[in-house]
Amino acid sequence: MTLLSNGTGAGTGTDTSSDTVVPSYVLDSWWTPGEGAHAQRVLDASTGAEVARVSSDGLDLAAVVAHARTVGQASLGELTFHQRAILLKKLGQYLGGVKEELYELSARTGATRYDSMVDIDGGIGVLFTLSSKGRREMPNSQVYIDGDVEALSRDGSFSGQHIYTRIPGVACQINAFNFPVWGMLEKLAPAFIAGVPTIVKPATPTGYLTEAVVRHILASGILPAGSLQLISGSARDLIDHLDYRDLVAFTGSAGTARSLKAHPNVVEGGVRFTSETDSLNAAILGPDAAAGTAEFDAYVASVVTEMTSKAGQKCTSIRRLIVPAGRRDQVVAAVSERMARRVTIGDPRAEGVTMGPLASTGQRDEVLASVSRLIDGGGRIVMGSVDAPTGTDPEGAFVAPILLAFHDPESPAVHEIEAFGPVASIIEYTDLDHAIALAARGGGSLVTTVATHHPDVARTLVLGIAAHHGRVLMLDRVDARSSTGHGSPVPHLVHGGPGRAGGSEELGGIRSVLHHMQRTAIQGSPDMLTAITGEWHTGAAVRTGIHPFRKSLAELRVGDQTQGGPRVVTLADITAFAEATGDKFYAHTDAAAAAANPFFPGIVAHGYLLVSWAAGLFVDAAPGPVLANSGLEKLRFVTPVSPGDSIRVTLTAKRITPRETDEYGEVCWDAVLHNQNDEVVASYDVLTLVAKE
Known part of the structure; x- marks a missing residue:
């Protein structure tokens, strides 16, 4: 099967010369086609002058x-x-x-x-x-x-x-x-x-x-x-x-x-x-975002930015403005005023130009053809023109920003035709359910902006449209200045969307890394799981002897273990901890109230007291490779400890993570507290920073 092109045609015809062909880099060397290869001409988007030729023939x-x-x-x-x-x-x-x-x-x-x-x-x-x-x-x-x-x-x-x-x-x-x-x-x-x-x-x-x-x-x-x-x-x-x-x-x-x-x-x-892929993204103006509010102004600014950034050639650009009934003319007027005041079209190398041409004349022709289809589908131009912008090079791929209005918000054209350029359409909704339905008519989108400062409106709209979108931007007076914007995917969050938008996702932090990996369920003994994963599993072999806090990262191995205790808990200890910390919760101070609690047999020790004691039982106090405690994770209190009970601790090196650029790394220790009956009292991970040498 032939792999289709993923871009609009760039120029006019082919050429048989390979002297200026853009090379490929394959097999760790540069490669260009041989004599007689057909090369596609690529033109400067503003002037029509030849920039390069492209071919992979052979x-x-x-x-x-x-x-x-x-x-x-x-x-x-x-x-x-x-x-x-x-x-x-x-x-x-x-x-x-x-x-x-x-x-x-x-x-x-x-x-x-x-x-x-x-x-x-x-x-x-x-x-x-x-x-x-x-x-x-x-x-x-x-x-x-x-x-x-x-x-x-x-x-x-x-x-x-x-x-x-x-x-x-x-x-x-x-x-x-x-x-x-x-x-x-x-x-x-x-x-x-x-x-x-x-x-x-x-x-x-x-x-x-x-x-x-x-x-x-x-x-x-x-x-x-x-x-x-x-x-x-x-x-x-x-x-x-x-x-x-x-x-x-x-x-x-x-x-x-x-x-x-x-x-x-x-x-x-x-x-x-x-x-x-293609996406008919929307921007919904909340009913509370009337003219003069910060939300209305932020909405208009976002629309203008998305229509003109990259000349509207973004998969995340706003294509549909969904506004409350009776608000259309206000929005059109505000967008038109801001567009006239802030947007200058021309060669991007010229001083003062804020919007350049489309990427190619072929792309320009496709956009204008889509505008014609939108008009045939019930739209009328309320801002801009299909004529070439005044003062631009006729050989360039220039298109002015165009806003179309549709009297019928249900018109199929507005929800099906995407003009991939500085083109958007505006429609009106009657209530929030109608706005949700209109946004969903896009058939799956990358992103929608919701401009509102009303929490109930925000919740209703987002829960209604979330399943139809990969991302929803909440825009209001609080985040208007700090927001990364409607059309800007960020690497921390997923980029993608269902249905027409492609049905996939990219980015999203480590999620994007995992897209390139295979998840596999492995089954076996604790020793085998430890060997495969490099992380100690409960029940796997351990090593005792030299206290692991005496070992640098070069010496430490997963499974290195130390134990401490037992230490008996007294009522005086519990009372002293309550007085010193101010934590006088009744389960630690009031015998009658504690006994009435369905979870406790009477007064019990503070969980944090036990964790503090555990540190005293496993720590090797002298200076050494362990530099600092950087935190606890997954702390769980399992069995209450009463006066007269005793606790002991088992600490095992669970995961060792050297830092490539530092002289230390992080060690995650598996910590488990047991009582005199060998019942688990608490379990957690201790994080420490340990010197490499």
Whole structure:
């Protein structure tokens, strides 16, 4: 099956010369097609001048895939999650030093300085965010544990654990034309941390900017061999060479996504396929957000920003303005006034320009054709014009911002036709249920903004539309200035949506890393689970002798254990703790009230008293490798302790996480308190910072 293009045609015809063809980077070297190859011309979006030519004729895609599966898998497999995350940070720092050159090139795509910042700085920001989260939220190992151990036998000899390990193939990333830098880096970052090599296929109209970024990445020397390859031009039969080991992450049109999803290797061969596609995103103006309120002003500002940022060429742009009945004219007037005051259309390299052209004349023609269809479907233009903006180059791909109004909010056109440019439509709702129904008519969207300061309105709208969307932005007077905006996916949160939006998700912090890994349930004895996961499981072998607090990270091993106690608890101890802390809860101070409590046999010891005593029972007090206690996790009080009872503690090294850039690491200790009857009193994890040497 032929792999369809994920971008609009960039130019006029083909050329047989390969002298200026944008190269591909495959098999760890640059590649260009031979003489006679057909190359597509790519034009400057503002002037129509030729920028580059693109061709992949003759490229051996089977060899590209094989190289990723062998060389790329091997080089990435030598590294831990933390080591890969640190390389991403270094890469982000390097690219930050060359971004001015990228801005200059980005202007040729029609992007303004602000547009380029969203694309270039946004992409670099993903590298930093994923690097940070990878080091903070993942172990410094090659296995990621998912959830707690599941006991499968009464005596503890047989248990289950879910783990994630990287998929053994390649992540093929097919990107759209509108974000040639962010689109690549937001997919590369999680795949890289997971340890999966990447093949990038950018859209032809702006792929020359992606190639420039890849060239800088390679010049940095940071990434291991085989971890990144670039296909400039058509990817043709790429999916023919993939199987269940591999993943395809597609961004582009819904039609192309459907074609790719239908490939036999996806349907029958098990290729993992995710897509982020067309989306008729909405912005709902709450009934309380009347003209003059901060919410109304924030709503109008958001609409103007989303219609003009990247000339409206964003999958997250606002396409449908859903406003209360009787409020339409106010919104149109406010949007028109702000648009006239703040937006200047032209070549983004010219002083004062705030909105550039579309990415290509082909894209311009598609947008204007969609506007014509919206008019035929019942819309009328209430702001803007289909005529070329005054003063712009006729060879450029310029379109003025256009707002259409629909008298019938149920018109199929407004909920089905997306003009992928500076175009939006406005409709009115009668009540909140109607607003919810209208938002849902988009058939699944990436994002909707709800502008309201009324908690009940917010709750009703969000609960009504959440299942139809991947993200909902709540916009009011409190967050209007700090909000990242309707159209800005952030790497911490998932980006995607159901239905028409593609049905998949990207980003979302460590979730995006796990998309490139396989979750597997492993079953076995505690010793086998410990050996596989690198984390000590209750019942596995332990080592005693030298106190583990005397051991540096170089000497410490999971399973190293110490015990302390017993210590008898007296009523005087309980009373003294209550007086010293001020915690005089009746279960610790009033015998009659405590005895009436269904959970206690009478006065009982404070749980925090027992935890404090436990520390005294297991701590080796002299200076040594243990530098600090950084916290407790998973603390549970299980059995009450009465005066006269005794407690003892068992402390076992559970997880050891060296920090790659520091002279210390974190050790997680399994702590369990028992009473004189061997009943568990409390259990928790102790976190300490320990020197490497």
